[in-house]
Amino acid sequence: MEKIMCNRMDRGFNRYQEEFEQKALQVLRSGWYVLGKEVQSFEEEFASYTGASYCVGLASGLDALWIAFRVLGIGMGDEVIVPSNTYIASVMGITINGATPVFVEPDEYFNIDASKIEEKITDKTKAILVVHLYGQASNMAPIKSICEKYHLCLVEDCAQSHGAHFDGQMTGTFGDIGCFSFYPSKNMGAFGDGGAIVTNNAEIAEDVRVFRNYGSEKRYYNKVVGTNSRLDELQAGLLRVRLAHMKEITDEKISIAERYTKNINNPILQLPSIRNGADSVWHQYVIRCTERDRLQNYLEKRQIGTIIHYPIPPHLSEAYAYLGFRKGDFPIAEKYANEVISIPTYNGITEEEQNYIIQTLNKFH
Ligand SMILES: *Cc1c(COP(=O)(O)O)cnc(C)c1O
Numbered sequence: 001m002e003k004i005m006c007n008r009m010d011r012g013f014n015r016y017q018e019e020f021e022q023k024a025l026q027v028l029r030s031g032w033y034v035l036g037k038e039v040q041s042f043e044e045e046f047a048s049y050t051g052a053s054y055c056v057g058l059a060s061g062l063d064a065l066w067i068a069f070r071v072l073g074i075g076m077g078d079e080v081i082v083p084s085n086t087y088i089a090s091v092m093g094i095t096i097n098g099a100t101p102v103f104v105e106p107d108e109y110f111n112i113d114a115s116k117i118e119e120k121i122t123d124k125t126k127a128i129l130v131v132h133l134y135g136q137a138s139n140m141a142p143i144k145s146i147c148e149k150y151h152l153c154l155v156e157d158c159a160q161s162h163g164a165h166f167d168g169q170m171t172g173t174f175g176d177i178g179c180f181s182f183y184p185s186k187n188m189g190a191f192g193d194g195g196a197i198v199t200n201n202a203e204i205a206e207d208v209r210v211f212r213n214y215g216s217e218k219r220y221y222n223k224v225v226g227t228n229s230r231l232d233e234l235q236a237g238l239l240r241v242r243l244a245h246m247k248e249i250t251d252e253k254i255s256i257a258e259r260y261t262k263n264i265n266n267p268i269l270q271l272p273s274i275r276n277g278a279d280s281v282w283h284q285y286v287i288r289c290t291e292r293d294r295l296q297n298y299l300e301k302r303q304i305g306t307i308i309h310y311p312i313p314p315h316l317s318e319a320y321a322y323l324g325f326r327k328g329d330f331p332i333a334e335k336y337a338n339e340v341i342s343i344p345t346y347n348g349i350t351e352e353e354q355n356y357i358i359q360t361l362n363k364f365h
Contacts, residue, residue, distance in 0.1 A: 006305035011348025019241045027237045038236040050170045052198035054205035057231030061159040061181020064195040065093025068177040071207040078126040083112040084333035086131040091314045105332040114142040127153035132161030135283035140166040160283035162188040163250045190235040257282040263358045284342040
């Protein structure tokens with residue numbers, strides 16, 4: 001058997017190859033490449049998929065985050081609550097605007113611990129950024145109540161949670177703005193960079209629509225200083241193909257995860273669990289092990305590729321040295337950074353590959 005890589009995006013392409021190739025040719029031959037019919041159709045279809053009223057396509061997930069805070073008017077002097085174990089892009093979405101991230105430790109499901117949010121709220125707090133990490137929905141009921149009680153904006157980082165629900169409602173639709181990434185390795189991947197926001201607020205949707213195109217509604221008339229963050233026609237067209245198959249893409253991820261949960265039975269390994277009322281679309285299947293580095297070497301030697309999501313929590317990143325945090329400040333995030341390991345869960349992984357991964361993990365001691 002050839003080496004099992006941690007991700008195989010070619011498998012996801014091959015399954016719908018003909019549809020992707022046809023769509024690519026259609027867009028190339030159309031003579032229209034930016035902000036056209038494909039983007040408009042994609043925005044309508046993705047809004048409808050999430051249950052939100054509006055979607056605006058953007059150039060990346062990071063753009064979705066920082067533009068979200070920009071249009072909400074959150075910047076210098078403001079504080080935004082964010083989980084301490086997230087991918088660093090979540091934090092950059094806050095700090096690009098000059099706002100200050102206030103970290104809250106995660107719970108056992110790797111998502112922000114709702115019971116630890118209130119103690120971090122000050123008179124500068126303007127928003128909570130929840131991150132549905134690894135594909136599992138965060139604990140939205142208490143988080144929504146906190147936002148209402150303290151009049152905070154709620155932004156969701158859904159870069160890993162396309163199609164995941166909490167109490168039957170899709171992530172991205174709980175607060176003011178839901179931010180999505182379509183980076184190729186995400187559950188709903190483009191063939192290059194892409195992103196979007198969804199919202200139920202017409203004014204926010206319009207502000208983002210204007211902001212992404214140099215702040216211009218009408219060509220050469222600029223209302224605000226905006227940016228260039230347009231989703232292109234080719235990516236939008238290819239994303240429409242992916243979106244049409246999201247149910248089977250997600251169902252496959254869930255069945256891979258179920259097989260792992262049912263069959264990995266090594267007591268040294270702590271398997272991921274799902275909160276009551278939440279579901280996961282298993283962007284990553286993340287195991288914890290106190291001897292994580294030895295486990296990763298062991299798997300590598302046996303031709304199984306893995307990744308660590310993420311080895312350095314944002315507060316200890318060199319980029320955020322200016323915030324002045326030290327080792328020990330967020331012990332749960334630091335513990336997770338030392339113990340987590342993601343095993344292959346890509347679409348198109350074969351049963352043989354999954355069985356080999358299960359057997360190899362069960363033999364680790
Ligand atoms: C991927 C990701 C982002 C950033 O998305 P890009 O499209 O790469 O800019 C933000 N937040 C999380 C949690 C992510 O996984």
